Amino acid sequence: MSGATNFWLVKSEPDAWSWDQMVACGAEGTGWTGVRNHLAKKQMQAMAIGDQAFFYHSNVGKEVVGIVEVIKTFHPDPTDESGRFGMVAVRAVKKLPRPVSLEEIKADPFFAEIALVKNSRLSVQPVSPEHWLAICKRGGL
DNA sequence: GCCAACGTTGGC
DNA sequence: GCCAACGTTGGC
Numbered sequence A: 001m002s003g004a005t006n007f008w009l010v011k012s013e014p015d016a017w018s019w020d021q022m023v024a025c026g027a028e029g030t031g032w033t034g035v036r037n038h039l040a041k042k043q044m045q046a047m048a049i050g051d052q053a054f055f056y057h058s059n060v061g062k063e064v065v066g067i068v069e070v071i072k073t074f075h076p077d078p079t080d081e082s083g084r085f086g087m088v089a090v091r092a093v094k095k096l097p098r099p100v101s102l103e104e105i106k107a108d109p110f111f112a113e114i115a116l117v118k119n120s121r122l123s124v125q126p127v128s129p130e131h132w133l134a135i136c137k138r139g140g141l
Numbered sequence B, C: 001g002c003c004a005a006c007g008t009t010g011g012c
Helices: A019-024 A038-045 A102-107 A129-138
Strands: A007-012 A052-057 A063-076 A086-101 A124-127
Touching: A007 A129, A019 A052, A019 A063, A019 A086, A038 A063, A038 A086, A038 A124, A052 A086, A052 A129, A086 A102, A086 A129, A124 A129
Parallel strands: A007 A052
Antiparallel strands: A007 A124, A052 A063, A063 A086
16 A cells, blocks of 8 residues: 555535535544445545545535545445445545536546546546646635 | 436346 | 346436
8 A cells, every 4th residue: 555645536415415414524524335336345445544535416516515534444334234335434624615516527628537527427436636636726725 | 307327136 | 157127326
């Protein structure tokens, strides 16, 4: 494992779990439960404590609203009865001063290869450092 | 509310 | 192990 921080993007429908709820968990954070996809699982297994992830509101809003940090690495998800999947734990770090919408990301050819556009259904995805910086910049950070 | 994309399941 | 049917996700 290298010491470099990796970047990710996690999606949530705000009706199910919103940024505000995430913030309400404070420094304690919360388990990122409910992921039932093997590719997403693989991404979570690759996460290290201190890695950062964009928090994206799918369906409603369709925008990156904030940044979360991994505080606990991959471990069993108590909500998964099959025992096949797991979760990480994250805490809210900061809200983007300006949310970055999917529309905006799609409109910029720079993001043509980002998983958010290419594989829109993947709920946990990696983000390259270049894309990370560019979205932070657009978000007003 | 619709539909396309994609993952999963189950019959063979 | 293949593939059709089905369910779910998520953008529009």
